[in-house]
Amino acid sequence: MALLQVKDIKKTFGDNEVLKGVSIEVNKGDVVSVLGPSGSGKTTLLRCINFLEKADGGRFVFDGREYDLSDISKKDIAAIRKKTGFVFQNYNLFANKTVIQNVTLGLTSARKIPSKEAENIAIDVLTKVGMEEFRDYYPSQLSGGQQQRVAIARALATKPEILYFDEPTSALDPQLTAEVLEVMRKLASEGMTMIVVTHEMGFAKDVSSHVIFMADGNIVEEGPAKEFFTAPKQARTKEFLRLTEN
């Protein structure tokens, strides 16, 4: 059974229809890359399924329960968010908290985990992303790549069933991009379920199990990553792949 299902999600900003009825399905252990040109609606899709934007319509199935995306209670939203993790394009680390506090805050305040235990969890996940030495630094003292690795650790600390990545490397130079992708590769190999909105074709090709290609608020083509890159069916997909090849 699918861990997560989105059925016919719709979202309009003003008179701009950003999502025109998109449906996706993610199984446990899947790494789904969402590709597409700017303005295709991929980031909005991700934000809608973590309720950072309110969808205008659509159904959402998570962990065996079905919800109406346009009419979901705050309580349900809070419960779902406790089982998911989100990594932002611009990291959004808490500016007034150190690296370790960034990771523990969601544990101690939202989940009432004792601080000693939360710290142990934090050290664990920070070690995993190679940031344990920086535990007492503030975000402003770190490079973009380091901040993003801490943001990943923060998302991991809550043991989410699925991790959402919203263009996690778009604000980074190639070297910093590489260090973040390295961490994401590791997570993928450990079986973490992920939805990754990205422009990193290499990552999509090598790491993801499944690719969704979006344009103009619709899914143009989707399928297993290998198939998608070697035998695209739609003209629009072929064009996109040709343009992004170099």
Add this chain to the structure above:
Amino acid sequence: MLNEKTLELLMSSFPKILEYGLKVTLPLAALAFILSTVIAVLVAMVQYADVPVIKEICRLYIWIIRGTPLLVQLMVAFYGLPLLGIHSNPFVMAVIVFSINEGAYSAETMRAAMEAVPAGQLEAGYCVGMNYMQIMWHIILPQAFRTAFPSLFNALISMVKDTSLASSITVVEMFTRTKQLAGQSYNYLPLYIEVALVYLIFCTVLTFIQKKGEKILGSYGQRK
């Protein structure tokens, strides 16, 4: 002008002026500052969270208080509250009026500071499972307070001097005490210069405390 007699007057008056400064002026300013900050945070939060109806009441409060002179507010409270059956001593009344007055200004300072915290901080808080109040308490308010701190302290420094207006509702604070001493000696100017210096000393100390405070609040690793 600065003969021996004047010098003697200044010397003997200084402790008396200072006494009322420490006993009345500073406590009045400090209490009003603390209360006004509490009011400011609450009013700013209501507006930040966009709470219907209460938000409109907050706007009305800010509009009226900022649109009328402090001296008039003191008078209205002094003569008006007893009519409503509220009798309290002038010092308490002054604390209340100063708090309400400063609260309206500081509320706008706090609101601006909260709005200056990037929206991503709130979103990140939600995404790690925190609720609105937890995010407020741990993320938004500390960052906003750090931004607002110099402006809030400005308000405190202003208030230390504005407390002299409390003399209008019979509070004997540092300035009123000086007026009494000047009246007794018929030697006005030297004593007014003296009290001016005491205000200056108070504010200098506060400026020093502000600097220390900014250090303690820290700047999260920036400009260390």
